[in-house]
Amino acid sequence: MSLTLPAQTLACHECDLLQTEPALAPGQTARCVRCGAFLARNPPDSLDRTLALTLTAAILYVIANAWPLVGLEMQGRRVEVTLIGAVQALWSEGMTPVAALVFGTALLFPLLELAMILVVLIPLRLGRVSPRMAPFFRLVRSVQPWGMVEVFLLGMLVSLVKLSHMATVLLGPAFWAMAALILTVTLAGRAFDTRLLWQAPPAGAGA
Amino acid sequence: MRLALTAREAGLMSCHVCGQLARHAGGAHLRCPRCHAPLHLRKPASISTTWALIVASAILFVPANLLPMMTTSSLLGTQRDTLMSGVVFLWQSGSWPLAAVVFFASVVVPLLKILALAWLTASVQRRSRRRLMQRARLYRLVEFVGRWSMLDIYVITLLVALVNFRGIATIEAGPAAIAFGAVVVLTMFAAMSFDPRLIWDPLAGPDDLARHD
Numbered sequence: 001m002s003l004t005l006p007a008q009t010l011a012c013h014e015c016d017l018l019q020t021e022p023a024l025a026p027g028q029t030a031r032c033v034r035c036g037a038f039l040a041r042n043p044p045d046s047l048d049r050t051l052a053l054t055l056t057a058a059i060l061y062v063i064a065n066a067w068p069l070v071g072l073e074m075q076g077r078r079v080e081v082t083l084i085g086a087v088q089a090l091w092s093e094g095m096t097p098v099a100a101l102v103f104g105t106a107l108l109f110p111l112l113e114l115a116m117i118l119v120v121l122i123p124l125r126l127g128r129v130s131p132r133m134a135p136f137f138r139l140v141r142s143v144q145p146w147g148m149v150e151v152f153l154l155g156m157l158v159s160l161v162k163l164s165h166m167a168t169v170l171l172g173p174a175f176w177a178m179a180a181l182i183l184t185v186t187l188a189g190r191a192f193d194t195r196l197l198w199q200a201p202p203a204g205a206g207a
Numbered sequence: 208m209r210l211a212l213t214a215r216e217a218g219l220m221s222c223h224v225c226g227q228l229a230r231h232a233g234g235a236h237l238r239c240p241r242c243h244a245p246l247h248l249r250k251p252a253s254i255s256t257t258w259a260l261i262v263a264s265a266i267l268f269v270p271a272n273l274l275p276m277m278t279t280s281s282l283l284g285t286q287r288d289t290l291m292s293g294v295v296f297l298w299q300s301g302s303w304p305l306a307a308v309v310f311f312a313s314v315v316v317p318l319l320k321i322l323a324l325a326w327l328t329a330s331v332q333r334r335s336r337r338r339l340m341q342r343a344r345l346y347r348l349v350e351f352v353g354r355w356s357m358l359d360i361y362v363i364t365l366l367v368a369l370v371n372f373r374g375i376a377t378i379e380a381g382p383a384a385i386a387f388g389a390v391v392v393l394t395m396f397a398a399m400s401f402d403p404r405l406i407w408d409p410l411a412g413p414d415d416l417a418r419h420d
Contacts, residue, residue: 011214011221011228014343015407018212018219034211035343035407072369079371086368093367095380101388102364105357134242138224145395148354155361158309161302162362163369166376198225198241 012037046193051121053188058114060184063177065107070156071170072163080172083107110147110185116140117188124196137197150182213404216411220248250402257328260397264390265321271390272314275381277363282375290314290359290383312358313387320356320394323349324401334409346403353398356391360384 008021014037022030024042032039043049064083071080081089083106090099116136123133156178160169214221219228222239229240237246275287288296290313297306323345330342363380370378 009228010226011219013221013223013226014346014403016213016215016221016404017407018214018217035340035403037343037347037403070365070369074372074375077372077375079369081365081368086364089368089371090364090380093379095367095384098360098364098380098384098388101360101392106361134225134244138242138244141224145354145399148357151355151357152361154308154355155358156365158297158305158358159362159365159369161305162297162366165300198227 010039012039040195041190041193043191043193046191047121047125047196049191050117050188051125053184053191054114054117054121057181057184057188058118060177060181061111061114064174064181067174067177068172069174069178070160070172072167073170074167078170080170082174105146105148106152109143110149112143113140113147114185116143117192120197133197149178149185153178153182213407213411215248215408220246222246223250249404249408250400253400253402253405254328254332256400257324257397260393260400261321261324261328264317264393264397267386267390267393268317268321271317271383271387274383274386276359276383276387277366277381278379279370280377280379287381290387293359309358309362312355316352316356317390317394320349320353320398324394324397327401327406331405331408336409339406339410342406343403346398346401346406350398353391353395356394357388360388360391 008023009018010021011018012032012035015032015035017032017034019033021040024030024040026042026044029041030039031037066082068080068082069086071078084103087099087103087107090096090102116139119136120133120140123129156175160171163169214228215231218231220231220237221228222242222244224244225239225242227239227241229237229246231237231248238244239246272290274289276290276293277288279286279288294306294310294314297303297309327342327346327349330337363384366378367380370376
């Protein structure tokens with residue numbers, strides 16, 4: 001199937017221009033010569049860093065979902081909500097489509113993304129590359145745009161400001177875990193060199 | 208003679224998952240030799256799908272703005288808020304940076320997405336060769352900024368869950384929340400179905416677009 005092209009020829013995924021992929025020094029980024037689209041990055045020590053950050057994110061994800069995110073105190077009564085609790089409140093009110101949307105974007109898709117990245121990266125780290133991982137990585141790619149934890153965090157801040165004049169606002173442990181989760185997921189994304197997945201099986205460990 | 212050559216002109220197509228180049232061998236259902244994802248020269252039916260999704264989101268944007276987003280019941284009475292009145296409330300209560308954020312995320316971003324995608328799709332359909340770079344950048348902006356319009360959906364979710372003091376104050380979500388959620392999802396699908404490579408295709412000469420659409 002493949003042609004007699006130089007191995008490093010690639011087509012820009014945004015404008016289809018064929019070009020040679022420049023050799024990237026650690027930390028460098030390649031962009032399309034015509035449209036400027038992001039093509040590849042060569043993050044230092046990619047596999048180990050991505051794996052470490054994704055495992056951290058997985059732990060933070062558990063904390064962010066098991067503990068209350070925010071609470072409200074009004075006339076001696078206190079209400080605390082977890083992420084799933086907030087979804088349930090919407091669901092029981094008959095707002096099922098909206099509840100499902102929040103469940104998917106704030107809870108399910110971020111979980112799928114983390115799980116699938118680990119499913120792909122752990123065998124890669126152990127030196128076992130099999131073509132069977134490919135569907136999992138495709139799943140990561142299709143799920144990624146729908147995970148919106150950072151938007152949820154901003155939504156939390158907006159709703160707390162809205163309520164701050166009528167009640168005392170409390171930040172739960174999950175709030176901070178979620179903020180840290182966003183940071184680690186972003187760093188993991190930056191540390192990840194997707195080209196690792198499609199190269200020949202690495203002889204040793206690492207990038 | 209141009210020096211630049213696209214994958215399509217070279218008889219190749221690139222896998223949208225792993226980037227592998229494969230020969231475009233005329234078969235209808237080709238799969239990537241490396242990762243097995245379905246291969247397409249361009250996203251299938253990109254223009255018509257994008258148009259359908261843009262029109263649907265533009266229609267739903269109307270009830271999303273006119274219907275009540277939430278209903279607050281308290282000792283002081285019942286108050287219905289639309290998307291805009293929520294922004295006005297934030298502005299008047301002094302938190303104008305947040306009012307600006309919410310206005311941007313819930314009004315500017317969805318409108319910008321609908322208008323920008325309509326312009327992109329129309330210009331691609333006309334096979335326009337003008338402002339290629341601006342259009343490529345605009346598409347990237349639309350893709351990047353789209354997710355932030357989900358903000359108001361999350362605000363409503365948390366308000367409903369938090370303000371649940373029977374007899375003192377409760378907040379319920381209104382029908383606009385469903386319409387607005389649909390706008391966000393549909394515009395995201397619209398951005399995904401648009402193929403940015405179509406912006407650059409007219410440079411490749413009078414190859415007919417319809418064949419690959």
